[in-house]
Amino acid sequence: MALLDPIERGQRGLETEAEVAGRTAHEPATLFEQSWRDFVFAEVWTRPGLPRRPRFLVAIASAVTCGLQDSQIDDFVRGALKTEALTLAELREAALHLAVYAGWGNGGTLDRAVTRVAEELGLPPAEVPAICPDPWDPDVRSQRGHDEFAKVMTFAPGPPATPYLEGINNFVFGEMWCRRGLDEPSRRWITLVGVCESGAEIPIRSHIHAAISSGNCQPAEMLEFCLQYGTHAGWPKASRIQSVVLEMIDKVAKGLPWHAK
Template sequence: MTLLDPKDRNAAGLACEAESTGRPAKEPATLLEESWRDFIWAEVWTRPGLPRRARYLVAMATAATCGLEDSQIDDFVRGALANRELTLEELREGALHLAVYSGWGNGGRLDRAITRVAGELDLPPAELPPICPEPWDPQVRNDRGHAEFDKVMTFPPGPPKTPYLEGINNFVFGEMWCRRTLDEPSRRWITLVGVCESGAEIPIRSHIHAAMASGNCKPEEMLEFVLQYGTHAGWPKASRMQGVILEMIDKVAKGLPWHAK
């Protein structure tokens, strides 16, 4: 049996931290900080099962919603920019997307981190189209929302009979998901963090199913997502996601809807 040298893991963790955050690595001062170096950086972030771009999106979204320090959110934002995994424009879109699925307060935490890092790096402002630049026909937006919901969720929506459902149809799908600055797979990872954090059964199950049924996220990536998510949200929450993802992998493979018995 080949033994693994702790010094090698220490070095790998420090190297991954520096490369992934865009700043010099910090020597740990506590046992908890050692676990960041030796497990999260050295073992989780170096795994090949999830693209680095997706890891940044999951890490930023969970950091903003799960109580990580502002400096840690800044690290993920800086790293994503420094490694050219995400542009400033994509990050701004990501903050809006997180606001929808985790609340405007959490989206604001990420947006402020983006502002801090953009200032630190002396970046010019992001050039983005406004939410809605021109007058609109309410029926056109309604129809667009229905069509986008059908494409994203892989099943048709029902009629929006309440103010909440109107908001989902008109803004969430009729406007936000229609914005193309951030691609659909990237929006999936942010959405998955939001629904997982919500603890709401229907959004969790339907979005996990749709992420794979749409072809945006591969089953092996979804399983790797659970590990990445668990490092920030905790193993109990990740355990629940593991069970739902395994169930939905089977249903998608069999061509079954998310709610099939």
């Protein structure tokens, strides 16, 4: 096995940072900054196991939910736009999706970052359809939510017997997941960051299982997700998520539901 050359690694890190952030990369001034260049950018972002589009989605959502500075969030948004990994309209949809799975405060943080970067780059406003532009039949929306839940989660939901469950059925699945401005696999990656940050056991396990069993996220990509997520959330959180990912890969392969013992 050939030795890794520190100079080559540092140069690769600067080049990757410039591409990912959509700006000139600067030589690190501290040991912490050097770790971004030499590990996060030089090694993690250059791994082939996860394409750039999902890496950007995971990084953007994680940067927001894990409290990175506005400038760092802006870097990922700018890089996604300049590399054409994501469009402005898709980023607007991403902010809405993140609001649902990480709270409207975090969704607003991303939405403001998208606005800042769009203005910086001189982009025209994105054309996105309104959430619900026309009158609707409540029963139709409820049925649409039930059907979309079953497709996304790969199991049928129970009746929405509480206000919380009504919100999931009617808005989360009846309106948001039905929007086609952001494809289903992309919504998966944002959702995974949101549920992983929540620490809530049932959403973590059910959404990881659904991501794999739906075919939206391949097992190898899910393992790469754990590494990408870990660079923002930290190794302890990512360690827990990796254990669930490994468990759910096995359950899906055996045709078992997420809650099987």
